[in-house]
Amino acid sequence: MIELQGITKVYRTGSQSLEALRGVSLNIGKGEFVSIMGPSGSGKSTLMNIIGCLDTPTAGEYVLDSSKVAGLTFDQLAAVRNRKIGFVFQNFNLLPYATAWENIELPMLFDGKNGRRRRERVTELLNAVGLLDWRDHRPTELSGGQQQRIALARALANDPPILLADEPTGNLDSKSGEEIMAILTELWREGRTIVMVTHNDHIAAHSERTIRLFDGQILP
Amino acid sequence: MNLTLPRFFWSEYRKRRKRAALITFALFWGTLSILLLMAFGQGMTTQFKVAFSGLGRTLIMVYGGQTSLPFEGLPKGRPISLYPEDVDDLKDRIPEILRIAPESYSFLQVSANGKEINRTVHGTTAEFGLMRTQVPQMGGRFLNAADGAEGRKVAFIGWKVAADLFGNENPVGKAVVINRIPFTVIGVLQKKIQDSMYNGPDAEQVYLPFHAYRQIDNRRRINQIHIQPREASQSKLIEARVRTLLGRKYRFDPDDRYATSFWNTIEDAKEGQAIFKGIEIFLGIIGALTLLIGAVGVTNLMYAVAKERTKEIGVKLAIGARRRVIVGQFFLETVFVFAKGTFWGFITAFNVVHLIRLAPINYESFGIEAYLLRPEFSLRIFVAYTVVLGVLCFLSGIFPALRASRANPIESLRYE
Numbered sequence: 001m002i003e004l005q006g007i008t009k010v011y012r013t014g015s016q017s018l019e020a021l022r023g024v025s026l027n028i029g030k031g032e033f034v035s036i037m038g039p040s041g042s043g044k045s046t047l048m049n050i051i052g053c054l055d056t057p058t059a060g061e062y063v064l065d066s067s068k069v070a071g072l073t074f075d076q077l078a079a080v081r082n083r084k085i086g087f088v089f090q091n092f093n094l095l096p097y098a099t100a101w102e103n104i105e106l107p108m109l110f111d112g113k114n115g116r117r118r119r120e121r122v123t124e125l126l127n128a129v130g131l132l133d134w135r136d137h138r139p140t141e142l143s144g145g146q147q148q149r150i151a152l153a154r155a156l157a158n159d160p161p162i163l164l165a166d167e168p169t170g171n172l173d174s175k176s177g178e179e180i181m182a183i184l185t186e187l188w189r190e191g192r193t194i195v196m197v198t199h200n201d202h203i204a205a206h207s208e209r210t211i212r213l214f215d216g217q218i219l220p
Numbered sequence: 221m222n223l224t225l226p227r228f229f230w231s232e233y234r235k236r237r238k239r240a241a242l243i244t245f246a247l248f249w250g251t252l253s254i255l256l257l258m259a260f261g262q263g264m265t266t267q268f269k270v271a272f273s274g275l276g277r278t279l280i281m282v283y284g285g286q287t288s289l290p291f292e293g294l295p296k297g298r299p300i301s302l303y304p305e306d307v308d309d310l311k312d313r314i315p316e317i318l319r320i321a322p323e324s325y326s327f328l329q330v331s332a333n334g335k336e337i338n339r340t341v342h343g344t345t346a347e348f349g350l351m352r353t354q355v356p357q358m359g360g361r362f363l364n365a366a367d368g369a370e371g372r373k374v375a376f377i378g379w380k381v382a383a384d385l386f387g388n389e390n391p392v393g394k395a396v397v398i399n400r401i402p403f404t405v406i407g408v409l410q411k412k413i414q415d416s417m418y419n420g421p422d423a424e425q426v427y428l429p430f431h432a433y434r435q436i437d438n439r440r441r442i443n444q445i446h447i448q449p450r451e452a453s454q455s456k457l458i459e460a461r462v463r464t465l466l467g468r469k470y471r472f473d474p475d476d477r478y479a480t481s482f483w484n485t486i487e488d489a490k491e492g493q494a495i496f497k498g499i500e501i502f503l504g505i506i507g508a509l510t511l512l513i514g515a516v517g518v519t520n521l522m523y524a525v526a527k528e529r530t531k532e533i534g535v536k537l538a539i540g541a542r543r544r545v546i547v548g549q550f551f552l553e554t555v556f557v558f559a560k561g562t563f564w565g566f567i568t569a570f571n572v573v574h575l576i577r578l579a580p581i582n583y584e585s586f587g588i589e590a591y592l593l594r595p596e597f598s599l600r601i602f603v604a605y606t607v608v609l610g611v612l613c614f615l616s617g618i619f620p621a622l623r624a625s626r627a628n629p630i631e632s633l634r635y636e
């Protein structure tokens with residue numbers, strides 16, 4: 001499902017250049033639950049952003065669902081992010097002026113789903129994350145755990161087969177973290193492909209396979 | 221068509237409208253100030269022009285005089301007078317003359333309604349009215365050719381004379397008595413500003429047809445002749461030809477500057493034209509600079525507010541917004557905010573200008589209000605302003621979105 005071959009990413013800042021990924025090759029099959037671990041600065045987020053089509057590699061090939069990502073146009077990539085991949089960020093990245101409901105609804109709006117379908121799906125998702133009563137609240141009125149659950153609901157709005165989570169529990173207390181992990185595990189059981197970055201061995205234990213990154217390379 | 225996206229744009233706009241209000245207000249204020257500035261400047265220039273041409277647009281006045289040079293054995297110091305026949309002679313011989321009129325006047329008692337006042341009474345012809353911007357008020361007229369030809373006893377009076385004799389009544393059709401002869405009032409001069417004159421402002425004068433005037437003042441000679449050239453550029457030529465013709469007739473040296481004298485408003489006007497051009501250029505520069513300052517302010521604000529939303533754009537891209545959703549939203553918002561701000565600025569400026577124009581002007585004194593209270597609203601300036609500012613606003617409002625939608629979403633997401 002996700003095939004990376006020799007992925008390299010070089011960041012250039014002024015005259016400095018930094019190789020954040022150095023030839024990463026990786027295959028993740030459909031329905032797998034993979035966790036990525038590694039010290040801070042080892043390139044985990046860089047790798048996740050590339051997998052999530054938020055960023056492009058400097059070199060190497062990325063094949064997603066048997067099509068080369070490099071060959072896709074801006075709007076085709078948008079469609080991939082919209083339907084195929086749900087992305088959960090460490091810092092939630094919710095729209096601050098929009099309510100919980102509106103944040104979850106947005107990916108469906110971009111997909112052109114009609115009002116009735118959107119209403120049904122948002123209600124279903126809010127129920128699933130246990131926040132139906134908070135539907136009209138803005139992110140600032142919610143706790144970190146609640147915000148992350150809204151972000152997770154938003155990532156699932158268009159029912160994507162792949163869910164990417166970059167340290168989803170990094171900013172949460174352990175109880176909220178466990179709640180998020182319970183939902184992720186449940187989603188995996190339903191057949192979704194899940195890739196998750198974490199620092200925490202305990203959290204990583206929920207996954208089937210752990211990949212260790214160090215200094216931009218995968219440790220064998 | 222799926223209408224939900226526009227509805228979503230609208231709801232997002234409403235959520236952010238406090239932020240947008242700042243831009244709307246800046247646009248409103250900029251539009252209002254520039255339109256008012258230009259309206260007052262334009263109005264002032266127009267009033268200057270009206271005042272300047274109060275005497276008549278392009279006019280040469282010829283007076284008699286006294287010779288200062290001996291000529292063909294005649295001594296100097298002989299008086300030279302003008303006579304009614306000179307008018308016809310000059311008109312016949314000088315084709316460059318468009319209009320010509322004699323004028324005689326004397327200070328006489330004018331009475332009506334049991335009131336008596338002393339005013340300068342003039343005898344002249346219909347052409348005088350055309351040359352001297354004698355615009356009648358509604359319901360009246362200036363002297364016409366038939367008044368002269370049929371020897372009608374009619375009078376055209378200044379609006380001050382009308383007020384002094386008749387108060388608020390309409391004098392048209394009523395009689396004024398001069399030297400025991402009644403003259404029917406046929407028209408009253410419309411109010412105007414006049415900054416050049418002789419014998420006091422036109423508002424204080426009484427005009428009679430030339431032949432009727434002769435019945436109350438039987439001097440043969442006339443005070444002056446008014447000439448309007450076909451082309452303003454011919455005024456100097458006409459002056460020379462008048463001198464030559466009259467010199468031949470009354471036997472004086474055509475180069476004698478004192479045998480006859482001229483008041484050539486065309487030469488004055490040339491100076492005036494330069495001043496008006498100067499004022500207009502000055503106004504244009506002020507307008508352009510104000511526009512520049514306004515544009516810098518508004519576009520800066522617009523850009524900053526749009527730039528602030530980079531992170532928001534990043535989030536939307538990350539969850540699958542296509543380029544046209546992002547750019548379309550900024551496009552619509554920019555156009556809407558721009559239209560709203562300039563619309564209210566336009567409406568306010570338009571109404572302020574027209575309200576101010578309702579204020580009365582006291583034409584008796586050369587009050588500053590005559591220059592300040594007649595601003596002129598110019599649609600042309602509004603259109604030019606809208607185009608220039610509109611393009612700049614549009615670019616600054618949409619640029620951050622355009623740039624964000626050409627890069628990887630992560631670039632926008634990283635923006636704080």
Ligand SMILES: Nc1ncnc2c1ncn2[C@@H]1O[C@H](COP(=O)(O)OP(=O)(O)O)[C@@H](O)[C@H]1O
Pocket residue numbers: 011012013018019020038039040041042043044045046047
């Ligand atoms: N936009 C960027 N510009 C320059 N360097 C960056 C940028 N993003 C990340 N890096 C660098 O790349 C390396 C990998 O970063 P990242 O992928 O965020 O690591 P991790 O998520 O494992 O902590 C780090 O050294 C980081 O400083």
Ligand SMILES: [Mg+2]
Pocket residue numbers: 044045046
């Ligand atoms: Mg990271």
